Amino acid sequence: xxxxxxxxxxxxxxxFDFKKVDRAKLYGKRKRVVLDEAGESCVKxxxxxxxxxxxxxxxxxxxxxxxxxxxxESSRMVGLDEEGKPVEKVPSTLGVGQxxxxxxxxxxxxxxxxxxxxxSPVDFDEGLKKKxxxxxxxxxxxxxxxxxxxxxxxxxxNDAGIFVLATKSATPEWCELKSVAVESFTDDSEVxxxxxxxxx
Amino acid sequence: xxxxxxTNENQRDATVGMLTLKSDPTPRMGLPGVxxxxxxxxxxxxxxxxxxxxxxxxxxxAQALVDGDPExxxxxxxxxxxxxxxxYLSHGGEVLHHAPEELEVIINPxxxxxxxxxxxxxxxxxxEEIPARWTGKRIKKRDVVRRxxxxxxxxxxxxxxxTYDFLYGMAKDLHDSDEMMLMxxxxxxxxxxxxxxxxxPYRGLLEGRVDGERYxxxxxxxxxxxxxxxxxxxxx
Numbered sequence: 289x290x291x292x293x294x295x296x297x298x299x300x301x302x303x304f305d306f307k308k309v310d311r312a313k314l315y316g317k318r319k320r321v322v323l324d325e326a327g328e329s330c331v332k333x334x335x336x337x338x339x340x341x342x343x344x345x346x347x348x349x350x351x352x353x354x355x356x357x358x359x360x361e362s363s364r365m366v367g368l369d370e371e372g373k374p375v376e377k378v379p380s381t382l383g384v385g386q387x388x389x390x391x392x393x394x395x396x397x398x399x400x401x402x403x404x405x406x407x408s409p410v411d412f413d414e415g416l417k418k419k420x421x422x423x424x425x426x427x428x429x430x431x432x433x434x435x436x437x438x439x440x441x442x443x444x445x446n447d448a449g450i451f452v453l454a455t456k457s458a459t460p461e462w463c464e465l466k467s468v469a470v471e472s473f474t475d476d477s478e479v480x481x482x483x484x485x486x487x488x
Numbered sequence: 489x490x491x492x493x494x495t496n497e498n499q500r501d502a503t504v505g506m507l508t509l510k511s512d513p514t515p516r517m518g519l520p521g522v523x524x525x526x527x528x529x530x531x532x533x534x535x536x537x538x539x540x541x542x543x544x545x546x547x548x549x550a551q552a553l554v555d556g557d558p559e560x561x562x563x564x565x566x567x568x569x570x571x572x573x574x575x576y577l578s579h580g581g582e583v584l585h586h587a588p589e590e591l592e593v594i595i596n597p598x599x600x601x602x603x604x605x606x607x608x609x610x611x612x613x614x615x616e617e618i619p620a621r622w623t624g625k626r627i628k629k630r631d632v633v634r635r636x637x638x639x640x641x642x643x644x645x646x647x648x649x650x651t652y653d654f655l656y657g658m659a660k661d662l663h664d665s666d667e668m669m670l671m672x673x674x675x676x677x678x679x680x681x682x683x684x685x686x687x688x689p690y691r692g693l694l695e696g697r698v699d700g701e702r703y704x705x706x707x708x709x710x711x712x713x714x715x716x717x718x719x720x721x722x723x724x
Contacts, residue, residue: 397695
């Protein structure tokens, strides 16, 4: 059976099937193709810094190594907090009822949306339906697969249907008169990359 | 720090700072008490790739891998890959030594190809000369987040005392009305914002919060509506 999103409000559980929605499915997309002199598509590759090797797709691997140079299998690695201490694994929330908390729109707008899902009700609590129809927004924990941090889900609806936005939390800083933005010669490229997603 | 040239309700313009809103830290993967080093390395030489192995051994080469490890080049495999440059190889595998021709391919929502064309150079429409304009179109915050996916949020910050008043005034106005302001680009001030040359166009929505003398002014960027795919839907 397909996995579902289960949410609980005032003790009543609602169950939804879900499907990911992305920009390409809504508007299409554009991509750039590089052609050689014969008009055929080219292939991207890398030239090593010393110019001695051409590295094609499929020739590279990546891994973590310990100070002795030994490869560390990913199955041995765990989630670590900022102080380097292990953190608890967070199980997948799919199929497991998650408590809803009604929030103001600002709780969603400051977070960074990483995925959008359209929901189809399988079992829809009438009280929740009325609240969503009235424009309420609910927050809950959502974790597609077990890992070391859950995303913050926001449940809402509009004329097009019921949606969940999976987000990462972010905390904007307050600006005060004495704290003036300062010039930096290192930030520009970082911001440019952030803004240019090539999502079309 | 990147800067944003913008106007307020009275169409007074100023240049302010654009900061980066980073997500709160999440756990990193590792081993407790051990400093791990991330590394890219060569996993296969060209002679070990599928196409080369097929050429040398035929389609059914599985047993040959077991018997003799022909896919492993001991001189090459395991070498660390440091800095590298992006290059293009022709269809025949030759390195291109001149700037290649580029084509832009437009793909429909259903995955079919709609058009191939020469890439269009798109100019930024928010520049030192052209400000992002306060359009006067206000939308309730609740309606914004139920209608648009806010793809990115850029905190704006003053660069001096005058721009503190400029931004604080906008933040307070929007905070008090519980609304966001649609910002427009281009000479007309009605276009989606294109902040860098050849960048993607985004709807710009300004959200303000105040707490005493402190403020937060976020420029939300959106290039996606909260809706479902419709058959035959045209690209924006």
